[in-house]
Amino acid sequence: MPDGATTLGELLAALDHTVATLVDAPAGESVPVRSVALAEPADLPEHLETEGPLPEVYLLVGVDADATERWLREITARDPGQRPRVLMTKSANDSPAVRAAAAEAGVALVHLHRQARWDQVFPLVRRMLARSPGQRAAADDHDLLAPDTDLFGLAQVVAKETGGMVSIEDPQSHVLAYSASDASADQLRIRSILGREGPSDYLRILREWGVFDRVRRSDEVVDVPEHPELDIRRRLVVGIRRGTPARMLGTIWLQQGDAPLRPDAAQVLRGASAVAARIIARGLDAPSTEALLVRRLFGAHGDGVDVPSVAAALNLPTTGPAAVIGIAAIGPVAGLAASSGLIRLHASAFRDDSVTEAIGDRVYVLLPSYHSEHSVGSWVRRLVAQLEQARGLVVRAAVAAPVAGLTAVAGARAEVDRVLDSPAAASSGSRVSTLAEARTAVLLAEILELVRDRPPLHDPRLAALDDYDREHAAELRVSVRAYLRAHSEVSAAAAALRVHPNTLRYRLRRAEAVLGIDLADPADRLLLEIQLAAVPIAQP
Structure with missing residues (x-):
């Protein structure tokens, strides 16, 4: 093989x-x-x-x-x-x-x-396909202390040593690994392996018996008696805990089959808990290192990333077109952070070498060596719809594609952030867009923000127009803006303002006199439109 x-x-x-x-x-x-x-x-x-x-x-x-x-x-x-x-x-x-x-x-x-x-x-x-030969051999050799042992191997070994059936779960009761089942597997075990919640009546009984509290708070092995009425067999359960103060990493459940568990089953389970804690902690530490590399690749830790080294560590191609997707929540962002795992799942399903990372209040996806913008866009639109259907989460997404290679990923992330930061792009009605599609809205918003934030770029003549409006209860600013938005069509602007065209013509002449500009001059019109959009009404 x-x-x-x-x-x-x-x-x-x-x-x-x-x-x-x-x-x-x-x-x-x-x-x-x-x-x-x-x-x-x-x-x-x-x-x-x-x-x-x-x-x-x-x-x-x-x-x-x-x-x-x-x-x-x-x-x-x-x-x-x-x-x-x-x-x-x-x-x-x-x-x-x-x-x-x-x-x-x-x-x-x-x-x-x-x-x-x-x-x-x-x-x-x-996880099974990622197991190394050493991990599979460790399970066969019953070597619990082998450095390469994983949770699958551990579950098999514990099952053989105790005569029962093992499930290893995370703190949210999601199954991480399990041993082989036989005909005596009860419904609780079957449902948990299938990813379903156990019978509600039985879960209520476990809470009433304090089972969950005991495994969270201590290292003891809890003996849970059978419940014939619910067709639930006897179990032993122990918490997987590590550190000081102890951090809850999960649980190991041992179901008794047709034969009694071996006398030392509780002792084996305690040892397995320590091994499982080491394995899970090792897995938690590894992703943190990977996450740091991914963040560097996305430019979250500044410039100067050694792309070849990061690519080698993450097993990614350094060249070839790629795509970068940024996802932001519309409304509360807490749900997006909690859904980063779901996004990672869908991204991995679309392309198994994808990289997904939550940075701040956004989630970013890298699709290496993937240059078909149409197929990427179709997938992102499906993802946006799935997040809303599965989690009720309303999001926007921005796509940068094609990206030349890994050296351009940080720049591509900055591009998608520009789209996601743009209020004009957000108000366009499209939930998925590219920088190319949103270029006008993004650049205009950034130009206006630049003018807005730098008072030396404010035209003082606009303050005179605001002063005239206040002193005479006039509407010159509103009238000029409507005229410019109507592309200098007096009749269209007057209709929008609900005034007679002659009234609007009078206001425009007054505005030209107050401002000292000529609305027939293209440069004057361009400057005035930028100022009206960027500069707020002057305060008295």
């Missing part, structure tokens, strides 16, 4: 029969897989247009059997080395046409449980 890649069989074992069932594997279960993509119906044509090998594992979201069959038929036209090797879907397992198309393409077909959550399955698959 080249490069120690994960095999289809190992991936299926990790996902467990609760989540995934193999329908057919034309090349067997030993086929190696390294990369994964999550694709929705609108994504499939774009993937077919991609040059070079496609990702080796595809998770098809919302793609029906007919569309899956058509896509597989089109895949067959590609070179065998450029086809995917595994297709995971919820909809196509009962379709003979899909099975035939998959067999013809040499693609393994895997059925996912209809209740499995994509936002849980996709990260699990990515």
Whole structure:
């Protein structure tokens, strides 16, 4: 097996029969897989247009059997080395046409449980494919202290040493890893593995028994008795805690099966808690280093970033067109920060080498070596709609594409910030725009802000116009501005002001006299329009 890649069989074992069932594997279960993509119906044509090998594992979201069959038929036209090797879907397992198309393409077909959550399955698959040979060997060798052990390996070892079934969860009760299930897995375990919340009655009982409080506040192993009425079996649970004061990193749950747990199960669980804390802390530390590199790449820590070194550390190409997307909330920004993980998920599904980072109150996405502005724009518009549908979050997005390479990423981020900062661009009605599309609005807003913030650039003659309006209860400023906005069409401006054209002509003559300018002169008109837009009414 080249490069120690994960095999289809190992991936299926990790996902467990609760989540995934193999329908057919034309090349067997030993086929190696390294990369994964999550694709929705609108994504499939774009993937077919991609040059070079496609990702080796595809998770098809919302793609029906007919569309899956058509896509597989089109895949067959590609070179065998450029086809995917595994297709995971919820909809196509009962379709003979899909099975035939998959067999013809040499693609393994895997059925996912209809209740499995994509936002849980996709990260699990990515973590499994990222496991090194050492991590898999550590699980097989039962070496809990091996430096390369991961949570999947730990769950398998604990299950073997205790005679139960293990789930490792984060503080929000999202499953991070689990051991293989057998026929005695209860509904609580099955639902948690599928990414679903446990039975509400049972969760209420756990709260009443103080289970959650005890694992948060102490290192003790809590024995949770079975609940036959709810078909819930006995469990042991321990918190994963680290540091002083202790920080809660998650929990390890051990379900008893048909046979009793081994006598030393609680002791094994305590040891596993310490190992899990080390693994999770290692994972938390690693992203912080990566996040620093990403922030430098986006220019968040000033100039002078060593792009080749950052690219090597992040495994990104230094050259080739790319795209940079900035996302900002319309209204409260707290929801956007909380949704950065969802944005990262969708970005990774669109392109598995994407980079996503929250900086300040905005989220930025880098799509390396991706130069099709049309496809990027289509994806961003879908993302904006998905954020609103899934989280009720209303956002704006700005796209810079194509970007020459990683050395231009910081400049591209500055460009998208200019669009997102522009009130005129925000009021255009479009939720997704590029600097090219918003150039006029952005530049005009920046010019006006520059004039507004520098009093030496204020024309003192405008103050005289404001003084005249106050002293005579006149409306010269409003009248001149309406005239200029109407492109010097007196009748249109008068209609907007609801006055007679002769009245407006009189006001314009008075304004020319007060200002000492000629409205027929293009330079005078340009200067006056800038001043009227940028300079507030002079205070008495």
